[in-house]
Amino acid sequence: MGVGIEVRGLNAYYGKHLALKSVDMTVPANHVTAVIGPSGCGKSTFVRCLNRMHETIPDASAEGDVRVGDVSVYGDGTDPVEVRRRIGMVFQKPNPFPTMSIYDNVAAGLKLNGFRNRKQMDELVERSLKLSALWDEVKDTLHKKSGASLSGGQQQRLCIARSLAVEPDVLLMDEPASALDPISTSKIEELIFHLKQHYTVVIVTHNMQQAARVAELTGFFLMGSLIEYDKTEKIFTAPADKRTEDYITGRFG
Amino acid sequence: MHNPAQSGQGVSIWRRASNHSATLFAILAAILVIVPLLAIFVDLLIKGAGSFNLAFLTHTPKPPGEEGGGMANAIVGTGLILGVASLIGVPLGIGCGIYLAEYGRGRLGDLIRFTADVLNGIPSIVIGMSVYGLIVLRQKHFSAFSGGVALGIMMIPTIARATEEMLLMVPNMVREAALGLGIPKWRTSLSITLRTASGGVITGCMLAFARVAGETAPLLFTAFGNQFWSLKLNQPMAALSLQVYVYGLSPYDDWHKQAWTGALILITMIVGAVAAVRIVTSRGKMKGAS
């Protein structure tokens, strides 16, 4: 089961430059929330702040109150390593581990966390691959083929399976289909639709039609601020803010 | 199903400990690697400068057991041998580099590139042995010339590789601009392309020079060394590296001290040559020409 995310007053910096300005947002559990906006608006930065990946960039920092379930992500005693285990991330360009087999790719996170039981690992790997709709395509070559030998769309589903294997509460997806062809994209979108039963999904996308297809809620970012955040339907049919309307109708960005 | 990844216990102590140990080990490794470097340089300065006097630069060695004397002949000898080496190594190296960059993109080029790498990997003492057979045996005497040949051969691969890389970095636009002006290809290669790449090429030559300046093994059976003053390229010649070797292994304390001084002078010559070339090339360079 997924958990909700509460963001209050999130500021993010690249060096001295303020990239995210006091963002407030509530992401409900087991829903798909889309984050849209023009290039450079901070949507990727926002999402990377949720699992504390933002600070892995040299000189980058963030502050504010982010709660995922009952965990305060930026709290004093919180270990970023633990945060990242609980919040999974799928990247724009699929990045499977080329030196590992498909099985080992999915099990990578498990091995990191000290998992030893082979039988349980097998079950978890199978479950993850089934959840990401890849099982049928790879079940015979789990140990033989390397992660990098799959097609682009398959690689991305493999990355999704890899993230799901450690059973996160939340799944963050940073433009997961932008590097893929339309057929793979629709497979991924279908996948996301099913994933929300188990997880809370936040997806960054520059493709408004995609947001309209998969997300129940949508947040529009512009120049580091969250301009409008509402049901997807409302954002795309009757946006409250003029800037949102301009973006939706293609007047800029 | 219990998934330890889900246990919410946080990162285990074992994992935390490994993380810290790894960081400690890496820092320790960095320190352990740098310490000998600093130790050697400090020793060179202390022991080498300690025994330094002007006589060192002006006198030739005294017979074993007698105190005093210097390495003047070895300093000059090193210069002469390196001069011969450069006369052989630089043209052949640059020529080979031009070949590989401008003409050698096919099978023959691959073969020659591979051969240059092979040459690079041959132990210096083996090269010394071969030059002994090729030149010393035939002439029936040791000579500075054969020493220069041995060192020159060793310079070639470094210079060739640097030249090739630098020439390849010159954008084709430059070549085509020159050809378009009616400049013949051979002129283009030399005056235009090579000159554009000259900074990197000179750096390559300097690196090769620094590398062979300290070489001892190839000189053991070619230049052989000479206790007396000699400027004849056709005779055995003293070299700093050889002198340091012989003095270091000798049983005389005075010679040990001189060995350190000789070593200091050798390193100074190498660093000095490198620095001088850097200064000269950066002065003559125009901004924007890399």
Add this chain to the structure above:
Amino acid sequence: MPESPNPKSPADPAEPAQKPVTAIPTLAQAATRPKVVVSKSILERIRQTRPRSSRIPDKVFALLILLTGISVFMIVVFVAWELVDKSKLSLHQFGFSFFWGRDWDPVNDQYGALPFIYGTLVSSLLALLIAVPLSIGVAVFVTEMCPIRLRPIISFLVELLAAIPSVIYGLWGIFVLAPLVREYLGPFLAKTLGWTGLFSGPIYGIGMLAAGIIMSIMVIPIISSITREVLTAVPQSQREAVLALGATRWEMIRMGVLRNARIGIVGGVILGLGRALGETMAVTMVIGNRAEISKSLFAPGYTMASVIANEFTEATGDLYLSALVEIGLALFLVTLIVNALARLLVWSITGGRTGRANA
């Protein structure tokens, strides 16, 4: 692109030569014969518009350059040929048993190279044992852990190690390292690890241990610089992928970086081995130069390169000299194979030449 700016009529290959200026009169006639060319590219067209007189200097230049390229090839061939030729005597006399003969007895003209092969192998392996963890450690430190401002300083210092001539390492080895081994390191090792049998017998300071240590210092810059290159070549996305799964920094380095760079690192290690095998001066000065095979690392030894360095000029008799050359030939072949293997591995990762590896 506009047509060639050459004022002479460019597209007329049948134009008779206007007294081509060449230093080779007989070739001038060949130059005036009309040529039919199909111009494909701008370069082709430009080449056509050049006065034909420049084609001969072009050809001469190309020939000269080709000759320099070939000269490099010829040099290697000459080196190999000299080695084979001068070692024929010894090859005939001893055959392959040369390489496992334990007796090096110039007095009785009996030559067996095993002590030197043993010495070379043991000292090189010892050097690698020390150098590999340290090199990888430094490389990881510089690329993954070090604050950005320190990076160029530390990498410069490590590269500086490569600039010190071998004979100076030897000098330092005799007067600083050997006493250290004799007074401190040796007794310590004898006390703690003496049970292995590797640290027994009198501690001279000079010996296999000192040689291994000195060699490791000399080999570290090579292994570390190649390792640094392959580590930097690992894409950032791999690091992020591991971090996003909830990994500590060391786990990220282990799974996301080192694992991907494995092959290249092995290549760097083999390249370091190649360098260690051929190392002469520093080793000769600290290894003790005694042709014995001993289990203890405190004992003096002898390497292939050292015996050549020490005995070549003293070698009386053709067989003696030939035996030494044969050792040189063996060294040549071994380093050839090792270096080729290393280059193969490193190129497969970085996809090109590694620049300053041997500077």
